[in-house]
Amino acid sequence: RKEVEQDPGPFNVPEGATVAFNCTYSNSASQSFFWYRQDCRKEPKLLMSVYSSGNEDGRFTAQLNRASQYISLLIRDSKLSDSATYLCVVRPSGRRALTFGSGTRLQVQP
Amino acid sequence: SAVISQKPSRDICQRGTSLTIQCQVDSQVTMMFWYRQQPGQSLTLIATANQGSEATYESGFVIDKFPISRPNLTFSTLTVSNMSPEDSSIYLCSFLGLAGADTQYFGPGTRLTVL
Numbered sequence: 001r002k003e004v005e006q007d008p009g010p011f012n013v014p015e016g017a018t019v020a021f022n023c024t025y026s027n028s029a030s031q032s033f034f035w036y037r038q039d040c041r042k043e044p045k046l047l048m049s050v051y052s053s054g055n056e057d058g059r060f061t062a063q064l065n066r067a068s069q070y071i072s073l074l075i076r077d078s079k080l081s082d083s084a085t086y087l088c089v090v091r092p093s094g095r096r097a098l099t100f101g102s103g104t105r106l107q108v109q110p
Numbered sequence: 111s112a113v114i115s116q117k118p119s120r121d122i123c124q125r126g127t128s129l130t131i132q133c134q135v136d137s138q139v140t141m142m143f144w145y146r147q148q149p150g151q152s153l154t155l156i157a158t159a160n161q162g163s164e165a166t167y168e169s170g171f172v173i174d175k176f177p178i179s180r181p182n183l184t185f186s187t188l189t190v191s192n193m194s195p196e197d198s199s200i201y202l203c204s205f206l207g208l209a210g211a212d213t214q215y216f217g218p219g220t221r222l223t224v225l
Contacts, residue, residue, distance in 0.1 A: 098204075
């Protein structure tokens, strides 16, 4: 079983749509959780950290369910510029390096 | 946040040769890492570059194939040795900032093609 699992997509949505991505992780002792965004042929960049209480940054909302070992990202009012691959990322307990999911590709269409 | 650069940005190499990738951060960082991203795949950690000592390698990666140096807190190199086409990938360096920082930043990557 992979440490971090994501639906690879692609998710093809129209502009203005709301889209949700889910992710599960296998190590129950994992301590930190993130969503990174990776544009084509670019390096990953931090989109947002994910906290147990849930957190929101503009159109983006991230939630963590530790009991189910499940992380989600909700994007509201999708823009063309949101088209990218969204990586679910976990920092396992006792490690400083990150473990990446395989990514979910989003394509927002006009 | 610190700025991180890599050289070369891309290269095309012949089978059996070696390539050294350089990673430079413009401020001192506590930890540096090297990742590989094969075509269509996500990132896989190769090793943690330790300042002044041998790197710590992940399962499936060995020092003879991927020697790493980190002579100071701002610079590291990764060598891909005796290359084969299977080594064609993007290689990314990454760092954690100040002690206790939780966010990991990535360099722009080196796109390697082995013929």
